[in-house]
Amino acid sequence: MPVARAESDAPDVRTRILGAATRLFAARGFDATSLSEIADAVGIRKPSLLYHFPSKDDLLSGVLDALLSHWNDLLPRLLSAATSGYEQFDRVTVELVAFFVTDPDRARLLFREMLDRPEEMKARLLSYFRPWVRLLADSIAKGQEQGRVRPDVDAEAYVLHVIHLVVGGIAVREVMDVLLDGDRFVNEMLRLARASLFLSPAR
Amino acid sequence: MPVARAESDAPDVRTRILGAATRLFAARGFDATSLSEIADAVGIRKPSLLYHFPSKDDLLSGVLDALLSHWNDLLPRLLSAATSGYEQFDRVTVELVAFFVTDPDRARLLFREMLDRPEEMKARLLSYFRPWVRLLADSIAKGQEQGRVRPDVDAEAYVLHVIHLVVGGIAVREVMDVLLDGDRFVNEMLRLARASLFLSPAR
DNA sequence: CCTACCGATCGGTAGG
DNA sequence: CCTACCGATCGGTAGG
Incomplete structure (x- = not known):
């Protein structure tokens, strides 16, 4: 039936x-x-x-509501799933990359909005993203106390740079890839985010 | 007279x-x-x-010719002025930041071109920027041989990321700055570029 | 979901 | 450097 x-x-x-x-x-x-x-x-x-x-x-x-509501669902699940402190952030970064690599149009659209309607994006950043930025910055600060994250990291500024690194990077990946083969651009993006956050293991 | x-x-x-x-x-x-x-x-x-x-x-x-010809003059002087190997790159990064901070419109325009006319920008990257990217990547490789640059850096991909970090970062700086005061965004940008390139001094 | 149509604005030209 | 004007295309409406 x-x-x-x-x-x-x-x-x-x-x-x-x-x-x-x-x-x-x-x-x-x-x-x-x-x-x-x-x-x-x-x-x-x-x-x-x-x-x-x-x-x-x-x-x-x-279009923008559909894009942002996807994150509204994904982000809380990600943050609650990750248990430990500073590792939380690395998981979010990896997921951020996966999200935009799957659909670079979303990255390009978001970046265009920042350029075309900066005031609207500022308002969105203040009302919608600020809580998440604070939360992630706190987990980075915890990592600093534990001595596993570099002490000179400006946690909030770092979070915003990683967002830009990923969103902007994926948006222009196609152009940059004319000089690189395979996944070198995306791999180096993740290395850059990690190397500038965590203290070197030994030396 | x-x-x-x-x-x-x-x-x-x-x-x-x-x-x-x-x-x-x-x-x-x-x-x-x-x-x-x-x-x-x-x-x-x-x-x-x-x-x-x-x-x-x-x-x-x-408009684009005027923007790029400015770099055509500046970059060779920068590269020949910097004497040592891997420090060359840090100087270029600092100068790149200074150039776009002075006039963020140039950054926004360049980024828009990458989004609006990717094929034209690919051609420009191949014919005009590739030699410089190679040169900078070589000086990074030299730093790796001397043991002062992290061995896991993908030199060419790193150079492209720094270009994006600065051009894209300055382009959206105004938006990001609603959550930050003063020069925190620009300062963290430079820290990120350096921390992901050089090996930690001690530990 | 369509055809037919609106005023406004666009890049560009004529001609001086 | 200007006024006057062109065809094309835009977002949006009327009316069914």
């Missing part, structure tokens, strides 16, 4: 619009992308798109 | 156009900036602007 279902089930039109918009906004930028292009990618007409998202700005909000 | 002068002397119109275009392209992006806005900023009309730069694309080329 088939389960009852109201109206939608397959890859929802609204979801397909968000996907196409994410891809095109990331590649060309918000202003350089027309609603017709997005509609074409989905296989509908522009006025149909505007039925689902009343304006281009509403569409951008939808 | 006043010196003879042909036609221009004061802040040249062409130069003022390039300045206004740099500022606006950096802040809003190429597509989101209209020729009228640039002309207004200079105090002339759009067709007059198009007399100096026949098309919007020509204007962008002019």
Whole structure:
């Protein structure tokens, strides 16, 4: 007996619009992308798109909400799963890299938003990301007390740099990779984050 | 007796156009900036602007050429001035930071180009920057032989990361600084570059 | 979800 | 360096 279902089930039109918009906004930028292009990618007409998202700005909000809500789910699970203090941070870094390597469009879109709408991103950073930055900075400070993290690390500034290292790095990876083969760029990114955080094991 | 002068002397119109275009392209992006806005900023009309730069694309080329030719002058002098091997690289990093901190618009513009026209930037990286990246990577390798640079550094990948760390970092500095006071972001940027390159002094 | 259409703005040209 | 103007394309609406 088939389960009852109201109206939608397959890859929802609204979801397909968000996907196409994410891809095109990331590649060309918000202003350089027309609603017709997005509609074409989905296989509908522009006025149909505007039925689902009343304006281009509403569409951008939808795209950004989808991106950030993913982190809203992932981050708390990550932080509670990691038990020890300073290792917490390394796990988050690895997961951050994995998240954006899987879908570089997200990195490019986030970076574009920082450039295009700095005031909105500042507000988001203050209200949404600040608690997480504080939490991660605290776990780094704990590592410093235990003598396993370099004492000269500015914990909060370091966290912001790692976010930039990963988001910005993945955003421009394709360009940088013309001079490098394989995963050298991503591997060096992780080495850089770790080497500048932890004290050398011996020497 | 006043010196003879042909036609221009004061802040040249062409130069003022390039300045206004740099500022606006950096802040809003190429597509989101209209020729009228640039002309207004200079105090002339759009067709007059198009007399100096026949098309919007020509204007962008002019802006990028001016930016890169500045480096064309600065970099060789820097490299020949620095005598010792691995310290060369640290000097270039400090100078790179100074260059972009003075004028963050250049950083934002360069980063936007990497996002908007990746193929063109790849070509530029291959033909123009590759020799410098090689040279810097060699001086890092020399430091590794002398035992003063960490042996696990991937020299070429590291150089590209430092370029990104500085260019991208300065580009988003304004946003990141809402959570930090003073020069903490820039200071931590330099610490990160150094700590991930050099071996710890003692321990 | 569509066709048909709107005013505004874009990059660029004519002509002086 | 200007006024006047061009065709194309934009985001968005009317109406079904």
